[in-house]
Amino acid sequence: xxxxxxxxxxxxxxxxxxxxxxxxxxxxxxxxxxxxxxxxxxxxxxxxxxxxxxxxxxxxxxxxxxxxxxxxxxxxxxxxxxxxxxxxxxxxxxxxxxxxxxxxxxxxxxxxxxxxxxxxxxxxxxxxxxxxxxxxxxxxxxxxxxxxxxxxxxxxxxxxxxxxxxxxxxxxxxxxxxxxxxxxxxxxxxxxxxxxxxxxxxxxxxxxxxxxxxxxxxxxxxxxxxxxxxxxxxxxxxxxxxxxxxxxxxxxxxxxxxxxxxxxxxxxxxxxxxxxxxxxxxxxxxxxxxxxxxxxxxxxxxxxxxxxxxxxxxxxxxxxxxxxxxxxxx
Amino acid sequence: xxxxxxxxxxxxxxxxxxxxxxxxxxxxxxxxxxxxxxxxxxxxxxxxxxxxxxxxxxxxxxxxxxxxxxxxxxxxxxxxxxxxxxxxxxxxxxxxxxxxxxxxxxxxxxxxxxxxxxxxxxxxxxxxxxxxxxxxxxxxxxxxxxxxxxxxxxxxxxxxxxxxxxxxxxxxxxxxxxxxxxxxxxxxxxxxxxxxxxxxxxxxxxxxxxxxxxxxxxxxxxxxxxxxxxxxxxxxxxxxxxxxxxxxxxxxxxxxxxxxxxxxxxxxxxxxxxxxxxxxxxxxxxxxxxxxxxxxxxxxxxxxxxxxxxxxxxxxxxxxxxxxxxxxxx
Numbered sequence: 001x002x003x004x005x006x007x008x009x010x011x012x013x014x015x016x017x018x019x020x021x022x023x024x025x026x027x028x029x030x031x032x033x034x035x036x037x038x039x040x041x042x043x044x045x046x047x048x049x050x051x052x053x054x055x056x057x058x059x060x061x062x063x064x065x066x067x068x069x070x071x072x073x074x075x076x077x078x079x080x081x082x083x084x085x086x087x088x089x090x091x092x093x094x095x096x097x098x099x100x101x102x103x104x105x106x107x108x109x110x111x112x113x114x115x116x117x118x119x120x121x122x123x124x125x126x127x128x129x130x131x132x133x134x135x136x137x138x139x140x141x142x143x144x145x146x147x148x149x150x151x152x153x154x155x156x157x158x159x160x161x162x163x164x165x166x167x168x169x170x171x172x173x174x175x176x177x178x179x180x181x182x183x184x185x186x187x188x189x190x191x192x193x194x195x196x197x198x199x200x201x202x203x204x205x206x207x208x209x210x211x212x213x214x215x216x217x218x219x220x221x222x223x224x225x226x227x228x229x230x231x232x233x234x235x236x237x238x239x240x241x242x243x244x245x246x247x248x249x250x251x252x253x254x255x256x257x258x259x260x261x262x263x264x265x266x267x268x269x270x271x272x273x274x275x276x277x278x279x280x281x282x283x284x285x286x287x288x289x290x291x292x293x294x295x296x297x298x299x300x301x302x303x304x305x306x307x308x309x310x311x312x313x314x315x316x317x318x319x320x321x322x323x324x325x326x327x328x329x330x
Numbered sequence: 331x332x333x334x335x336x337x338x339x340x341x342x343x344x345x346x347x348x349x350x351x352x353x354x355x356x357x358x359x360x361x362x363x364x365x366x367x368x369x370x371x372x373x374x375x376x377x378x379x380x381x382x383x384x385x386x387x388x389x390x391x392x393x394x395x396x397x398x399x400x401x402x403x404x405x406x407x408x409x410x411x412x413x414x415x416x417x418x419x420x421x422x423x424x425x426x427x428x429x430x431x432x433x434x435x436x437x438x439x440x441x442x443x444x445x446x447x448x449x450x451x452x453x454x455x456x457x458x459x460x461x462x463x464x465x466x467x468x469x470x471x472x473x474x475x476x477x478x479x480x481x482x483x484x485x486x487x488x489x490x491x492x493x494x495x496x497x498x499x500x501x502x503x504x505x506x507x508x509x510x511x512x513x514x515x516x517x518x519x520x521x522x523x524x525x526x527x528x529x530x531x532x533x534x535x536x537x538x539x540x541x542x543x544x545x546x547x548x549x550x551x552x553x554x555x556x557x558x559x560x561x562x563x564x565x566x567x568x569x570x571x572x573x574x575x576x577x578x579x580x581x582x583x584x585x586x587x588x589x590x591x592x593x594x595x596x597x598x599x600x601x602x603x604x605x606x607x608x609x610x611x612x613x614x615x616x617x618x619x620x621x622x623x624x625x626x627x628x629x630x631x632x633x634x635x636x637x638x639x640x641x642x643x644x645x646x647x648x649x650x651x652x653x654x655x656x657x658x659x660x
Contacts, residue, residue, distance in 0.1 A: 058592045225583070239591050253555070253583025261569050261599030262388045269591030 002027050003328075004097030005068045005308050007052055013247045014316060015052070017309050020068070028101040035107070036078040037090060037100040041301070043071035043121035044312050044324040045155070046218075049246040058271050067095040068308075073110060073120045074100070074329075084109065091120045096308055098328050108279075115287065122323040123159055123290070123297035124283050130240060130272040131159035132282045136167075138238050138270045139214045143168035146208050148227055151218030152189065153180035155323035156240060159286075160216050161189050162295050169214075172207045174200065174223060176318050183321065187296055201226040214238065220245045221252045228256035235265040247316060298322030332357050333658075334427030335398045335638045337382055343577045344646060345382070347639050350398070358431040360408045365437070367420060367430040369404035371631070373451035374642050374654040375485070376548075379576040388601050397425040398638075403440060403450045404430065404659075414439065421450045426638055428658050438609075445617065452653040453489055453620070453627035454613050460570060460602040461489035462612045466497075468568050468600045469544040473498035476538050478557055481548030482519065483510035485653035486570060489616075490546050491519050492625050499544075502537045504530065504553060506648050513651065517626055531556040544568065550575045551582045558586035565595040577646060628652030 006021040030036050051062050051069055062069050072094030076084045081104040084090055090107040094100035110120040122128060134156070135141055147164040151157035152173025161171045165188050172191040173184040181192040191207035193200060200223055204212065211232030217224050220242025228237065237260075245251050260267055275282075289295035300320045302311040305328045314320040336351040360366050381392050381399055392399050402424030406414045411434040414420055422437040424430035440450040452458060464486070465471055477494040481487035482503025491501045495518050502521040503514040511522040521537035523530060530553055534542065541562030547554050550572025558567065567590075575581050590597055605612075619625035630650045632641040635658045644650040 220588070239587065241591070242588055245588070251585040251588070253585035254587060255581040255583040257584060257587070257597070258550070258569065258572055258575070258581070258599070260597065261571070261601060264599055264601055264604060266599075267587070267590065267597045269588070269594055269596075271591060271594055274594060 001025065002097055002099040003305050004095065005305065006065050007062050007068055009064065010052055010054055014313060015049070015309055019052075020309055021065070022306060027099050030078045030080050030101065033081050033103055035076050035081045035084045035090075035102055035104045037072070037074040037094060037102060037107070038077045038329065039072045039074035039094050039098055039100060040327065040329045041073050041118050041121055042094070042096050042305075042326040042328050043125060043127075044315060044326055045071070045126065046241055046243045046246060046315050048312070049316075058273070067097050069093060070096045071121045071126055072100065073117050073125075089117065091125060096305065096326075096328070098305060098330070115290075118299040118301060118323070118325050119297065121325065122155060122299050123295065124286060126272055127155035127323060128159055128286055128297075129275060129279055129282055130270075131156045131163060132286060133272060133275040133278070134238050134240050134270050135160045135163050135214070135216060137275070138268060139216065139236055141167055141169050141214055144170075145213035146170045146172065146210060146232070147214045147216065148172045148174070148204065148208060148212045149216040149218070150174045150223050150227070151241075151243065152192070153183045153322070154218060157216065157218050158184070158187055158322065159295065159297065162187055162289075164214075165189070166289060166294055172204070174219075179321070180318075183298075195223060201229060204230045211235070216240060217242070219243050224254045225256045228254055228259050231259060231263050231265050233263050233265075235263055237265065237267040239267060239269045243316065299325045301325045301327055303327045331355070332427055332429040333635050334425070335635060336395050337392050337398055339394065340382055340384055344643060345379070345639055349382075350639055351395070352636060352638075357429050360410050360431065363411050363433055365406050365411045365414045365420075365432055365434045366408040367402070367404040367424060367432060367437070368407045368659065369402045369424050369428055369430060370657065370659045371403050371448050371451055372424070372426050372635075372656040372658050373401035373455060373457075374645060374656055375401070375456065376571055376573045376576060376645050378642070379646075388603065397427055399423060400426045401451045401456055402430065403447050403455075419447065421455060426635065426656075426658070428635060428660070445620075448629040448631060448653070448655050449627065451655065452485060452629050453625065454616060456602055457485035457653055458489055458616055458627075459605060459609055459612055460600075461486045461493060462616060463602060463605040463608070464568050464570050464600050465490045465493050465544070465546060467605070468598060469546065469566055471497055471499050471544055474500075475543035476500045476502065476540060476562070477544045477546065478502045478504070478534065478538060478542045479546040479548070480504045480553050480557070481571075481573065482522070483513045483652070484548060487546070487548050488514070488517055488652065489625065489627065492517055492619075494544075495519070496619060496624055502534070504549075509651070510648075513628075525553060531559060534560045541565070546570060547572070549573050554584045555586045558584055558589050561589060561593050561595050563593050563595075565593055567595065567597040569597060569599045573646065629655045631655045631657055633657045
């Protein structure tokens with residue numbers, strides 16, 4: 001049987017158990033050109049909270065009674081598709097379920113001998129690609145620049161900071177609590193800011209005395225404003241996400257946006273899906289950095305599809321270390 | 331005697347008479363290399379409200395008891411500087427005063443035979459240059475795109491819209507009241523939105539059914555949010571000013587900034603001072619458009635340096651038609 005998580009209703013604020021249905025269906029049978037994937041790991045990401053509102057973002061909303069959209073990695077256990085033979089492993093939008101039936105077209109082959117499976121939905125998956133293209137293509141960082149990143153201990157931010165270090169930037173990371181700050185230090189960040197125990201505006205001024213050249217924002221809210229107040233001439237503010245705003249309808253707009261004018265700066269939105277054609281190249285470079293020990297990643301893996309909602313909520317409470325992953329194989 | 335306006339104190343909210351001193355001094359005498367200018371016209375611009383706060387923006391604040399900073403155009407009446415002979419006309423930062431002593435280095439020669447003097451602080455001065463570089467260099471408009479401009483009947487916005495028309499764009503202007511909307515129509519704007527009598531969000535949706543490619547913002551506040559809600563993929567949002575926010579300390583931050591992510595769009599600040607080296611080229615092109623009847627401008631001229639504050643306030647009440655100018659010559 002295939003256990004799967006369906007969207008039962010759209011949450012107000014933080015998602016609750018009642019917003020989901022744990023459904024069980026027969027394992028689907030494979031038609032011509034199709035593959036059946038047994039999912040091992042499901043990626044839990046902040047953007048999922050956006051997809052369950054009824055607002056069209058860059059993707060259509062997940063429909064009521066539809067399988068919750070999510071990135072996955074798993075093994076092909078039945079195949080009528082030459083591209084993906086039985087026993088091979090694939091990653092893609094498999095959804096929060098134990099088995100995925102797919103035409104294989106949107107599934108990428110991955111090799112479990114080269115990297116542990118969860119890596120393919122982490123640093124070599126969407127979060128890693130987001131970090132890579134966000135800081136390099138959108139951020140256009142140059143050696144010697146100061147890079148500030150919020151959510152610096154998270155799946156995307158931790159990689160953003162490390163890539164910026166590899167490229168010779170000064171890196172300042174923002175995260176909540178001493179444990180995450182220590183993690184950022186271990187990754188080689190030059191300075192860390194604990195937003196739960198420090199005044200963020202003052203801390204940015206202190207750690208970025210010349211101002212911020214690139215601010216990579218994963219959180220939004222007041223922290224975005226504190227960063228905007230400290231940008232340097234021709235700064236780039238990369239809007240990757242705004243996790244602090246995903247469970248409220250009363251969005252905090254950045255009051256200091258006029259500093260973009262004073263500093264002739266740019267604020268731009270980015271989306272990793274636009275870079276799909278270059279994923280492979282990026283993954284190769286990231287893989288090299290990982291082998292050279294320059295890029296470290298950590299997955300925080302929880303077990304059981306039944307625990308989907310309580311695990312998902314760790315994204316918003318911050319109770320997780322590194323990339324959040326749900327193991328769904330039994 | 332030289333009548334001049336000094337900043338007496340920094341205003342809270344709208345500037346009052348008491349925030350200014352109408353001072354009278356001896357007409358200064360000319361030293362080696364210097365010129366004495368008899369100012370005819372003073373430019374009144376929204377940015378002046380920023381310069382009298384105590385916050386460093388892109389220029390230092392005007393100091394207490396200093397002459398109020400402003401653009402001017404006037405005649406050289408004494409000269410010990412070969413670049414600017416007696417009888418020639420110059421434009422520059424002469425300040426709100428009847429006579430300016432200058433070393434001439436930051437004064438531009440202008441020719442009253444080619445265009446009426448007020449034009450040199452209007453469409454051929456800072457507002458015109460702001461519009462030109464803002465919409466062409468920063469906006470990077472392409473034929474067939476939809477351009478939305480707020481403050482569309484103002485000194486900058488009216489020129490932005492007309493240049494966008496010249497370049498083959500569809501132009502939608504926002505302004506307050508039927509008279510200003512009629513003015514925008516007379517200038518050739520395709521559609522106009524009266525923010526005092528229409529629901530701006532709905533009006534943008536109706537007039538820009540494909541979405542907004544370039545939004546040129548002079549006003550900030552809710553109108554910026556309504557525009558952000560209607561941007562198209564890869565839109566450019568040019569932050570030129572935010573006149574609705576200059577007399578308050580409680581700045582309205584744009585809540586819809588996350589649409590930059592959905593639409594992979596850019597919000598950028600621009601400042602005309604960065605383009606100084608290209609002013610001459612721009613003025614030539616704008617002058618040609620004016621002679622060809624493609625670019626129309628209007629100055630609203632008030633008289634008397636004594637009426638500085640009440641005239642200045644017309645910027646914020648909207649009680650003016652076109653570029654606001656104060657005639658200070660007696």
